[in-house]
Amino acid sequence: MPIPDLIIVGDRINPGFKSTNALIENEDIAGLQALAVRQVQAGAHYLDVTIGQRGSDDPQFLGEVIKALQDAVEVPLCFDYPNLAVQETCLKAYDPAKAGGRKPIVNSLAETRMEMLELLKIRPFEAVIMASEYLDGGVPKPARRCEDVAGVARRLSDVLIRDHGFAAREIFVDITINSLVSDTRGLTRMALDAIRQIRRDPALRGVHVIGGLTNIGNMLPPLEIDGVRLRHIMESAFLTVAIPLGFDTVMGTPWNPFVILPADDVVLQTFKEVTELTGMDAIRRLRKLWAT
């Protein structure tokens, strides 16, 4: 069953994908434009954009890429750099008029890099806020408990809404999705709990909850079940559990078959049981999917 109202940020313009890396290395602008068009045709509402290290080393090329992408598609772009200088290049190159007047997304702000707010001098934007790290008395710490994630989401959203005039719907809280195949520490369970906790917080009413969905299936065996790749079914399993909790925005590959799985689906069952386990027991349960 397809998923209504799911917001999709297409994640393919990223050198982490080998085919995209080749396009960037060859400066194949037409190829990058085609990749943008393909994502929008597949249902992307925004396109995430990073050309990796090249973006810092060669701002002029990054600017060219952004202009070319906006010539090809009308959806807003989401600039994926944790770095003020590169974001400046992105926001200066961005033309809202080519996106129906819509703001770009800065991906991402974090409690450890609030200087990113200086970018508001260039133009208004929507923001991904990274909830996987936070400041504890000035010291950066990884958020390992769902209270940490929900807490940093609340503090950052407060600042954006109260001090900088953001609307709640312009904020995307990134709860961080990890690879299930190596999740011995219950990080997926923690992310699911954090979604629930964020949705219970009245101060966070109206914000979006986003996550990098491609991660969930990273390094899973390249198996197929009824003609669908296991990693894609696992993405749907995450969505099937996370959407009822309040997850509403996917950073992912738009042509993957995002669906709500039936309750008796074997991958969904596995996902639910694995996320109740930690340590090697989680890995043993996952392995039952293909080993007898």
Add this chain to the structure above:
Amino acid sequence: MQEQKSATLIQRIADMQEQEAISLAREMLDQGYDPIALLGHCREAMEIVGARYEKGEYFLPELMLAGEVLSAIGSLAKPLVQQRSLSMRDAGTVVIGTVHGDLHDIGKNIVTFMLDINGYNVVDLGIDVPVESFIASIREHKPQVVGLSGFLTVAFGSMKETIDAIAAAGFRDGLKIMIGGGQVDETVRNFTGADAFGLNAMEAISLCKGWIKG
């Protein structure tokens, strides 16, 4: 009889029969089986697991589970070998760790185990290791090889940072650096400035053997 048991042990480890493998190893050791020979069987079993992984019959979870069995059997056998093996541990010294920002340790633990039973003196710094800890350990242990591990793509930046810092501290020319993890390849090796990359523990052993000639 013992030969039969050895073959069964290798097969059980390779076939992911975890509990059966560990109890058989315990039984063999209790009956006075040579612990060094037993660790040798673990190495053989791990080679089978590695080969099945290469062929696409096994995947990351099987490597993780095999690593778990190895460390369980290792903790049974190692107390029994300590006295004897100290004298033969002269294959070389390797400092290893998962670079900062990354908490994954399965691959690194398997490499540590395999280097260990191949006679290397391994200094395992653990996970999320700060650059300064690598430098301090290199200063103290003077390894011939440094192994940097990382599963996440963010680890590649940390690997580069670590290698740059080793160079800045003046140690780069005196040692070899290998990187490993699920997603490393020649592009990553080139980006980080490492001497080589490896995709499994067996490759790590052959790199060390090639670099440290007796």
